[in-house]
Amino acid sequence: MSILKKFNIKEKISISLEFFNELVFVKRSLYALGASLLFSFFIVQSSTPFFFVSSSLMDADTSSSSAPMDMGGAATALFGGAERSKPADEFRSNMNSYLLAQRMWNKGWGSKIFGNGDMNEEYFNKIPKSHTLIDRVVAFISGYDLYDYFTAYDLQGHIQDTIAVNQPLGNPNIVLSTKTKSKDFAIEFMNAVILETDQYAKERLISKSNEIIKATYTQLAVSKNSMIASALASTINSEYFKIANLENNLPHLLDLIDPPHSSEYPVAPKVSAIFLSSAIIFLFASILFSFIQKNKEDLW
């Protein structure tokens, strides 16, 4: 009882009721809610739904993966040891490289992304690129030329900007993800990027092995020492073995565990949150208006 008296609960409840009756439970609030509904419909209609497209990959050779070493806190960072999964890093580097973008470009992906999808090489190498007025003015003043056409560099930027490569903690899988307005195209594109990246990594290694074999044969021809000759022969064998491993249809860096697929519902915008937020804003605006009308003398 003493607490109720101390805080004067009765009076506070009466003031609260007065506040709500004067400012909240009034006709204007209903109008505000009606206006908020119209506004929300407009926002929902004008916004573009984004779908989440993702794919899971797993290290093709799990035996070569290296787990982070447990060295302890800052010491790990300072003195090394924070080694990450190599195939994932290699995959990320290859995927973000210009050479991969160029291969994708030659297969017509530039046309699908920046043009009308025409696979004619003459067309997709001449897709006109528009620049903003500011960019053009700056280029003119600074005295440099802007590119007239889209190139593989633009495709490289597109891949880097849209496809994220992550490895969630405690999960051996590498997850590729993107948020997109066009889910079918994103699935097709992500699939192509994954396969092309792996193929590119393989071809690069095959080419490297061929070069090593060529150079080793040259050394073997002039080598007089039997021990060195034996070591060189062993290198050649090992490189041939690598080539045999790479010249097949199996994935090299990462296995495709879960092919690219899209979320059923868009991840953004959240329609219920738009309606709720809009209702709160309009209702508050109505309350604020009434509040200022009734309290302007006290406030100023």
Place this chain on the structure above:
Amino acid sequence: MVNEYFTLHSYGGTLEYYLFELANFSALAFFAMFLYKLNYINSNSLLAWLAIFFAPLVFNYFLFSPLLFGDQFRYAAEAMYQKSSGSSLDFLSASGFKEPAIQLTAKILGVTPLPNYMTVTSLAFANMFFLFVTFLWFKRFFSNENEVLLYFLIPSLILFASVSLRDLLIIVISVLFIINLIRDRYIYAAVFLFPLLVLKIQMFAFLLLYLVARLFFRAHKNHYLFTFFVLGVMIGGVIMEEQILEVLNLYRLAFVAENFVAFDGSISYLAWNEYGGDSAKALELASLGDAAYNAILKLPIFFIMPLPWNWSNIFYPLQSFESWLLIYLYVRLAMKQNLYKNSEFILLTFILLIGSSIYALLMENEGTFVRYRFTLFYPFLLAAFYLSSASHKSLKK
């Protein structure tokens, strides 16, 4: 589902962003209006808090990109993931370890009754709520609400409350801890100390020292007990010298490594690991005397940084001016009513100096340590302000 993986959709700068965050602003503003009607706050406070609540919308995406405080995205992602799945994203620190501070911050801020947590700045509105509640709690010790309000209009305080980081939470918890401790409410103080162990271990250590000084040494009672405490600290320091130096040296090295830029443009820990190892020996503190000497040399710089020759953006001169203002306020409080003779104030200032000296020793990156300094200084400033209040004096009679 094998690959359900969470990514943050931040709605950065879109119409939806402003819609979601204006709803959060509206909820807080409604709360303030309601309290005004109940006569809990006066009209000045109402107007000031309406302006403060609007600050996250002015700072993020308008005055600067939220990427300037990039960690905001981690806190926001964690909060959203916790709310949608009930579990944690388990962020990794630079050292490859989980960061429980992000989880705890998201958990605490996530309980704020906001309409939505849709964007990267939603947690900033949660910060605002905590700051406002702290103001409501703190002002009851004073008869002049406007004077208290001025202490909540300090630019850095509004800035840290306007971003989705944990600094404001650390400040609020530290204030609650110190004021409760000064009011001899040790259990409450201990409860508030615990989250600091996770949120900011340095603050936990400084405030734990304060708790020990009050609870075991009764150093706030008179000058003799305070001297006894200082002697105790010195003897403890000598006994534990090796362990203290080990921790100090590791942190010194870590801050230098974090800010390391190698000749080839590589930065931070990896660059240090590759190129910086040779200079590690030069950074080592050989003894506590060496540490004290270095701390004394660096302490003035720590208090007044950023120095004019380091100003590199518009915030730096403002922060520099603010650092002088904060020192002035603290000294003014000390002089007011001869507070500097008060044993409680002397102990408070001693703990502040210990904390500041340690930060001065570790000081590397200006931006980081200006933030650290404010997080440390502000709770002590409010505590000094509290000591000058009539409420505290009547409590002690």
